[in-house]
Amino acid sequence: MKFKDIFLVPNLITLSRLIIVLFIYFQLVPNDFEVVNLIVFIAVVGLSDSLDGIVARRFNLVSKLGIILDPLTDRIVFIILLIWLSPLIPSYLIFAVLIRESLVVIGSIYVLITGSKINVSKKGKFGTVALFVLLCLFVLNTAIIFPFLEQIAIIIIIFYFYVAFEYLYNLIYKSG
Numbered sequence: 001m002k003f004k005d006i007f008l009v010p011n012l013i014t015l016s017r018l019i020i021v022l023f024i025y026f027q028l029v030p031n032d033f034e035v036v037n038l039i040v041f042i043a044v045v046g047l048s049d050s051l052d053g054i055v056a057r058r059f060n061l062v063s064k065l066g067i068i069l070d071p072l073t074d075r076i077v078f079i080i081l082l083i084w085l086s087p088l089i090p091s092y093l094i095f096a097v098l099i100r101e102s103l104v105v106i107g108s109i110y111v112l113i114t115g116s117k118i119n120v121s122k123k124g125k126f127g128t129v130a131l132f133v134l135l136c137l138f139v140l141n142t143a144i145i146f147p148f149l150e151q152i153a154i155i156i157i158i159f160y161f162y163v164a165f166e167y168l169y170n171l172i173y174k175s176g
Contacts, residue, residue, distance in 0.1 A: 005063040010056035014073045017048045021077045025084045035143045039136045046132035089138040096157045103164050127160045
């Protein structure tokens with residue numbers, strides 16, 4: 001890893017996302033935002049989760065630092081966002097995501113130790129997008145009541161876990 005890699009555009013996007021979410025977390029509460037502005041903020045954080053990778057691949061700016069920094073920052077930012085939004089979302093969702101993210105961290109440590117490779121799946125990206133949409137729906141639910149939101153949340157959580165187990169399965173049984 002090279003120090004100059006910090007200044008690559010994808011890594012700057014990643015670090016900016018982390019700094020902005022930390023600033024918001026420590027300076028504001030969700031109720032400081034109008035519902036629409038809060039949803040836009042969540043959407044921008046969610047979109048920037050993909051933007052750094054897209055920029056890195058498109059402009060050939062992939063770095064060893066980015067390969068570690070991006071997924072680590074994604075996990076940290078998402079957990080901070082969940083905790084920050086905790087007054088607006090059910091606690092079971094927070095706990096489920098924390099458990100799932102713990103599994104992902106275990107898998108990530110395994111990848112780092114063994115030098116294994118694992119590809120990001122479209123299901124994984126879809127699961128992340130679905131979770132960000134779900135967060136927006138819970139925020140919107142404070143203004144408009146959505147029927148079946150709890151059931152939708154459970155389906156998304158089950159899918160999110162399925163993807164994590166699929167990653168772990170592929171990592172353990174198919175990468176060897």
